[in-house]
């Protein structure tokens with residue numbers, strides 16, 4: 001993996017769509033404990049739409065920013081509420097971060113990743129510890145930044161992000177929900193992993209594994 005091309009990014013999104021589809025029942029079950037049991041279905045609808053729109057793109061014509069922007073638009077069109085605007089903002093911010101670049105080197109990919117995490121936090125207004133997807137995205141963003149600052153190659157940087165997202169998701173089990181429907185459950189939300197953090201861990205792991213093949 002030296003640089004990431006538009007084709008690599010398209011393959012990454014297609015792999016995420018497959019991973020989410022495969023895990024959608026577990027994600028909805030997690031949501032059923034503390035929410036309305038639709039997280040797996042919602043994410044699967046969003047990433048199926050992303051998949052469809054990116055398969056229609058010509059990777060020779062589309063630059064990395066257009067891939068992210070295409071993903072943003074299709075996700076938002078398919079999922080207007082809950083995680084829809086969060087992921088749409090994430091992908092749009094990533095697109096803005098890599099605007100004008102033909103390929104992404106390590107620093108550009110790290111920047112795109114951190115822009116996604118920041119977008120999700122800005123749009124959702126959740127803080128660390130609120131038991132949301134931010135509890136997986138923020139540690140992942142910090143870990144990828146630290147790895148890059150320590151001179152790690154892109155593969156290692158993404159792997160560090162994936163590990164941190166997984167640990168962050170695990171840590172939501174011990175948190176009380178402070179946002180959304182789950183917050184009404186109070187202590188009943190304890191002991192259960194936040195579904196948004198769970199899907200984040202899956203998404204970031206899939207990004208790392210898929211881009212490692214690039």
Ligand SMILES: [Mg+2]
Pocket residue numbers: 031035036037038039082
């Ligand atoms: Mg839900």
